[in-house]
Amino acid sequence: MHFCHSSDIWSEFPELSAGVLHVNGIHREVSVANHVAEFEAMAQARLADSAEGELLEIQAWRRAFSRMGLKPTQYRSASEALLRRFRKEGTLPRIHPLIDLCNAASLAFAVPIAVFDLARVAGHLEVRRAAGDEIYMTFAGEIEHPEPQEVIFADAEQRAHARRWTNRQSGHSAVRDETGSVLIVAEALHASAAADVERLTDALDAAIRATWSIEPRSAILSRSVPQFDC
Template structure:
């Protein structure tokens, strides 16, 4: 099993910087309240200097959404949507400790962070353009079919696990109480992304180690090295992972 962006995506968005983590041993009983508060404070400091729409990280995503033919104020990347809600309500909904933590990191870094339950993904996962036959399950249980050419996260059997790139994840692979293994993906397009994404990935890895006592396997992808192989990590014995 692997995760990657298609060659077409790299050609269209050469400035893309993706970071990936794989972790096993996640549980829903972790306490992350204080950790989340720290990241929320960082986000509040950023918002005190100006609205999310003025941030270079968001402006880069808005340009990319426009390039994909989407209205950036109608379809927002995940980090902008979260920051907007945080600015308006002063908090974010509590869903699952890992999701809550990653959402908090996302608004602190202003970078979209997706968390997938690997048990619900069949085969490989690729960020690519839709062919039109893929199926997407909404959180309300409805099935949608992304338009041909739309950027999606698609697995081997054509299940779309996210629509409009970083706009909306699927209910199919959402993290639930019984989730054990996850794939976490952070993507950025702004000028300092090559420094910010590794920092973000390192922070999440440290949180996974501290909160869940798991050692995440992480990687930074590029056009010359676009593939993150999960098979080798999933096949390691526990003592090998700790070593």
């Protein structure tokens, strides 16, 4: 199994930096409260000075969505959506320790993070333009088809595991109680993306090691290193 971005994506978005972690041995019988609190404190400090829409990380994704023909205030990156909710409510719902950890890290770094249950991914996972016949399942169980040329996360069976790039994941490969093996992907496009994604990946790696006593495999992808083999 491998993860990659298509050559077209790298050509259109050469500023992209992606951090990837492959983690085996996840379970929900742990507490991530301390790590979540630390990440949320980082987010609160940033939001005290600037609204989420003023953050360079969020502005870069808004520009990318505009380039993809999407209204950036209608379709927001996952990190912007989380920051908006966190600013308004002061907290996020607790779902699963790994998701709670990744959501909190996404708040802290203002970078979208996707988490996929690898048992539900066929063959490989590629960020690419959609043909339009791929299958996407919402969290409510409804089936959709992405628009042609929409940026999606697609596997070998033509299933879309995320729509509009960093806008919305699929319910099909969402983390569940029985999930044991995951792929975590963090992507950024702003000027200091390479350094910030590396810091984010290292922070998640350390938190996962401390919480689950397991050793993730990680990598930073770029146009010159475009693929991660699990």
